[in-house]
Amino acid sequence: SGMEWPKDNYTYSVFASGVWYAGKVDGDLRCATAEYGPEMVAGPYGSNSSDASYKIWKVEKSDLADPLLSYDFQNWPVDEGAPWVDVDGDGIYTPLPNGEDHPEFVGDQVMWFVRNDGDATAHTIFQTLPLGLEVQTTIFGFNRPDAFGDMMFVKELVINKGGNQINDAYIGLWSDPDLGDAGDDFVGCDTTLGLGFCWNDGVDAEYANYSGGTPAVGYDFFQGPIVPGVVTDTAFAFGRNIPGYINLSMTSFSKYINGDPVYTDPNDVVEVYNYMQGKMRDGSDFPEAATGGSNYVHPGNPSDNVDAYDNVLVDPDINASGDRRFLMNAGPFNMAPMDSQEVVFAIMHAAAGEAAASVDLLKQVDVLAQTAYDIQFQLPPAPPEPTVTHNVQADEVNLYWDDLAETYSI
16 A cells, blocks of 8 residues: 555555556557556656665655755756756855755655656556656645645646657646545545545444544646646746646546446456546546536535435445545647646545545545645744643543643734
């Protein structure tokens, strides 16, 4: 299992997850995916992926207090594209304390790495030729006691370095969520929020002792790829507004089920591309009872569901719970040689004591995450944590705390 939530609870919400890319080069379908292994290799496009210097780099805002203790702070790979703050303006990374520069901190912890799909021998999952992409990934989070402390944000800078014209491209967020036990999950989406989520069939055995109950986990594109719009449109990417373009939100949501003869894993790039367009793997439409005639599987709200005969299009109306995967996508878009796209998404959790209620709370958390993105993560500091003491008397427990948080202001 790849994602522990909550921290130190020894329960896991996502078994595996990856970002998928697919598109057409001279009419030939190609993809670069990540399931239980990757089709990308470490390092910038055209580099030697076996070079040990191509690694996952991690810095924390607390490193600013003693930057010499952090190898990654001192050797932050700005030459490969890692984001940094050029405090002295000389274009050379001279880190604190001997210089003035430092990694760019969005959040309290930042991880960065670069990968590419240029090694044809690594395309072992769906066995296509490379698209020619370099992807620079920044992952960041906030050390906070509120909902923002349960969000993992990801920024993908995608650069077309292979010299290919890529048409009708899609980016997909693929997940094999396992909310504790893998065999009792449902999936769905909220098209108004652009949220894809997994929720549980009742109480999960592995989360049975967790005080918040079984959680729901969700993904959301906050900044999708940009495509041409009309003159009055404005997109946001690369830290600036771009007139005449729009950001795509989630354009489709697909599900499949481990071992199911119909809703099953794709076998080749054609089936991958069908799923990314919101079709079944053979290119046919998902049943209208699952989509309402849209490209979104199970857009209904679980809390509104009564039975399979209402108009709330949820997973349990169609299939029994089981080991789900989902693929939420944004596209199509085109990339000329050396074109770039910048995509921002998040993975979030929420637990409200009951499965459907956890989805409701997850949607509230998603709105907060969207707000964080909208203000470019300039969050006010969290209130200081009060010091709590207690005493125990007959039939009562008394709690006392200081007034430190009462003087909090922003």
